[in-house]
Amino acid sequence: MQEFNIPQSLEIEVSQLRKTINSLLWVTKLFRTVGYSILVLVFIDLIDIFVPLNFMNPVWELQMMGALVDLVIITLIGLVLVFSGKLEKRLKWEFPFLLWLSRLSLLVGLLYLLLIPLGINNTISLYNVNIEVLNQDYSQQVLLNSNWKQHIGPASASEWNNLLEHQNMQEVKTQTLVEVNQKQNHPDKKLPATNFSRNFKLLKSSVKFNLGALVAAALFITIWKETSWARAWG
Structure with a gap:
């Protein structure tokens, strides 16, 4: 019966453990390299977002906010990878x-x-x-319809016949006046639908951006709390 060699078994176990640790350190180093690369790309995106600056412009500011919210996920991934392994096997810088x-x-x-x-x-x-744009469009539509009615109403039979030789002038004139009157009575028939679509998109984007900013704030503050070991070094 072969005698069990304890020192040799321990040496084998230690050797396997070292290989496992070296593998983990290699993976951690790779994670950190990828994390640093991601943060560099995020910095480039930030330059693209803020150049040129256009503060006091609500459209630009809302688009800027949306772009920053879109960067949250990739930034967080970069931070988690950079902070992986805490202070083990770090370079001096x-x-x-x-x-x-x-x-x-x-x-x-x-x-x-x-x-x-x-x-x-x-x-x-x-x-x-x-x-404000809706009100302006409404006023322009009312003015346009009013001008049409003023020009169509006094039109003579000869003028209409020159345009519509093969149609009954009186019928065409009457039908045209009816359509203009309907438009003048309801000039904003299509405007509310367009305005509703604009405001709905605006509200949807606003909710997305503001909730995204709130979640982002909570996550970044959580990372700050969980990396107290990095601040303890200083």
Whole structure:
């Protein structure tokens, strides 16, 4: 019967454990590299979003807010990958970088919270603009219909015959006046539907962006809380 060699068995187990640890360290290093690359891409996207700046423009500000909300998922993935493995096997330059990255997570979370009142204010501003445009379209339609009626009403039979030689002039004239009167009595028949569609899209985008900003703020602040080990180094 073969004698069981305890030292040899321990050596084998330790060797296997080392291989497992080295594999995990390699995967962690890969995760961090991918995370840093993602954050660089996010920074490039931020430059594209903010250049050129156009603050005080509600349309640009709402689009900017939507773009920032769309960046949340990829940014969070990058942060999680960069923070993976905590302080194990870090390069010297990474320690201060992680310290400020953790603090930056809190700042970004607070900025997303500040986006919410900005988004609500811009939604109200754009809603009022839509109403103003609707009123202008309504007035222009009323004026146009009124001008049509003034020109069609006094038209002579010879003028109508020149345009419609093969149709009964009186019937065409009567039908045209009826249509114009209907339009003048209901000039905004299609306008409310168009305005409703605009405002519905505006409201849907606003709800999406504001809820997204709220969730983003909570997640970034959570990352700040969970990375206290990075700040403890400083």
